[in-house]
Amino acid sequence: xxxxxxxxxGRRRAGLAGDPxxxxxxxxxxxxxxxxxxxLASEEALEIIHRASLELLSDVGIDFYHPEAxxxxxxxxVRLAGQTAHFDRxxxxxxxxxxxxxxxQLARNPARNVVIGGDYLTFAPVYGPPFVYDRDRGRRExxxxxxxxxxxxxxxxxxxxxxxxxxVEPTDLPVHTRHLDMVYSHIxxxxxxxxxxxxxxxxxxxxxxxxxLVFGAEAIRxxxxxxxxxxxxxxxxxxxRMLGSLITYAQARQGLIITPFLFSGAMAPAAVxxxxxxxxxxxxxxxxxAQMVNPGTPVVFGAFQTNIDLQSGAPVFGSPESQIALxxxxxxxxxxxxxxxxxxxxxxxxxxxxxxxxxxxMVMLPTVLAKVNFVLHAAGxxxxxxxxGYEKFILDEQLLGMFHKFLQGLDVSANGLxxxxxxxxxxxxxxxxxxxxxxxFRTAFHRSDLFDYNSFEQWYEEGAQxxxxxxxxxxxxxxGDYEAPMxxxxxxxxxxxxxxxxxxxxxxEM
Numbered sequence: 001x002x003x004x005x006x007x008x009x010g011r012r013r014a015g016l017a018g019d020p021x022x023x024x025x026x027x028x029x030x031x032x033x034x035x036x037x038x039x040l041a042s043e044e045a046l047e048i049i050h051r052a053s054l055e056l057l058s059d060v061g062i063d064f065y066h067p068e069a070x071x072x073x074x075x076x077x078v079r080l081a082g083q084t085a086h087f088d089r090x091x092x093x094x095x096x097x098x099x100x101x102x103x104x105q106l107a108r109n110p111a112r113n114v115v116i117g118g119d120y121l122t123f124a125p126v127y128g129p130p131f132v133y134d135r136d137r138g139r140r141e142x143x144x145x146x147x148x149x150x151x152x153x154x155x156x157x158x159x160x161x162x163x164x165x166x167x168v169e170p171t172d173l174p175v176h177t178r179h180l181d182m183v184y185s186h187i188x189x190x191x192x193x194x195x196x197x198x199x200x201x202x203x204x205x206x207x208x209x210x211x212x213l214v215f216g217a218e219a220i221r222x223x224x225x226x227x228x229x230x231x232x233x234x235x236x237x238x239x240x241r242m243l244g245s246l247i248t249y250a251q252a253r254q255g256l257i258i259t260p261f262l263f264s265g266a267m268a269p270a271a272v273x274x275x276x277x278x279x280x281x282x283x284x285x286x287x288x289x290a291q292m293v294n295p296g297t298p299v300v301f302g303a304f305q306t307n308i309d310l311q312s313g314a315p316v317f318g319s320p321e322s323q324i325a326l327x328x329x330x331x332x333x334x335x336x337x338x339x340x341x342x343x344x345x346x347x348x349x350x351x352x353x354x355x356x357x358x359x360x361x362m363v364m365l366p367t368v369l370a371k372v373n374f375v376l377h378a379a380g381x382x383x384x385x386x387x388x389g390y391e392k393f394i395l396d397e398q399l400l401g402m403f404h405k406f407l408q409g410l411d412v413s414a415n416g417l418x419x420x421x422x423x424x425x426x427x428x429x430x431x432x433x434x435x436x437x438x439x440x441f442r443t444a445f446h447r448s449d450l451f452d453y454n455s456f457e458q459w460y461e462e463g464a465q466x467x468x469x470x471x472x473x474x475x476x477x478x479x480g481d482y483e484a485p486m487x488x489x490x491x492x493x494x495x496x497x498x499x500x501x502x503x504x505x506x507x508x509e510m
Contacts, residue, residue: 030114032407035409040331066238095291101118114161122373132168187214196245231260264305276328279329300341301338303340303342326343344364345378
């Protein structure tokens with residue numbers, strides 16, 4: 001009986017029918033931030049950090065391991081000592097100002113286009129794990145079927161606005177061609193925006209070509225169809241793979257998330273202030289270089305930062321220090337006039353347990369309060385990013401629903417104040433049956449359709465299921481009820497023909 005009830009819920013959620021709050025969210029591509037922004041650092045402190053970052057860029061420098069990148073830097077007046085680039089302090093603001101303050105990323109379904117920047121938030125799923133986990137089969141290597149499953153689950157959620165990128169690594173496919181299957185899966189099984197491959201310039205070019213087939217070459221130069229993750233190989237270097245991808249995407253005017261990858265105590269100082277100096281310098285170097293390649297290229301100021309446990313060397317997610325860095329990085333991004341990427345449902349836990357919940361909320365609440373514009377890893381992250389959890393994905397998705405409601409802020413409209421109801425209920429009465437309550441009872445307060453709000457007795461009689469057990473049933477129901485969005489057969493044929501040609505042409509790296 002429970003399985004039948006869950007399958008009906010899955011169908012309702014997939015179509016957003018019968019759930020008023022989910023329907024309302026589904027009609028809004030993404031939430032708008034209406035809360036006060038938490039500003040942790042003073043203007044004086046931000047200026048101190050920024051000036052130190054400029055000193056790092058000018059006097060110490062950032063390494064660029066790519067011949068074409070070196071030529072571009074020299075052409076724009078950057079001093080090179082070997083592969084180390086030294087940026088004049090005055091040029092940083094000039095080139096950063098060439099980047100748009102916000103931009104729209106295209107989706108295959110135009111109703112699902114997303115705005116990156118400003119007051120808008122975009123939630124995307126976990127990125128990069130080579131393993132997956134569920135309660136039935138435990139931890140195992142990710143396969144293409146898992147990748148497709150997570151694309152489908154993301155498509156079905158009204159609280160995830162973006163399909164993401166390498167949600168998991170499909171280890172059953174050849175490394176040199178798997179990027180084609182991943183990009184195709186985003187196009188075939190979802191109609192939300194998606195990310196391109198960044199493992200080489202050639203893979204980036206393939207991603208651009210597939211986006212051109214879907215949207216048209218001219219259209220994606222006007223508004224990007226791809227948003228791709230460029231990680232800085234901290235400390236202070238951009239490697240040839242990331243630079244090759246960055247150049248390819250910037251030349252095609254596709255969106256880039258420039259993100260230092262920092263563990264304080266390892267790739268950054270064991271001090272939050274020093275980490276922020278390095279983070280700001282590395283991100284600005286990538287942003288400036290992207291504008292040198294193609295002025296006006298959409299870029300996002302990224303921050304992936306936490307600390308290691310100095311006793312064991314293991315990364316720690318949800319630490320108070322990492323959240324201080326998150327808040328201040330957001331202030332720096334706004335200071336530069338750039339969209340901001342950070343945060344996520346980070347957890348060191350290996351399964352969807354209490355530790356995973358505490359760690360994830362410890363990161364996501366600051367993420368919302370800091371007004372992060374693009375949140376990668378918003379659902380599914382386990383084991384420090386090594387594993388994507390099916391049950392964790394569903395539980396995270398439920399939390400995102402709560403954050404959507406939270407982001408709406410305080411309603412002081414006539415309906416929000418409910419003065420008529422206040423005036424008609426006598427002293428000692430109640431509001432349970434008033435016209436105002438009847439009119440608002442479905443949408444006044446957020447109610448998860450997965451979490452249990454019943455009495456102990458009713459919960460026990462109905463099977464005493466834990467949250468992760470219900471999440472296990474939910475993800476299977478969603479996948480069982482999934483229906484793919486329409487894709488023009490001629491476009492599908494063109495995409496598959498391109499993939500087949502490229503798979504025949506690509507020579508594996510030795």
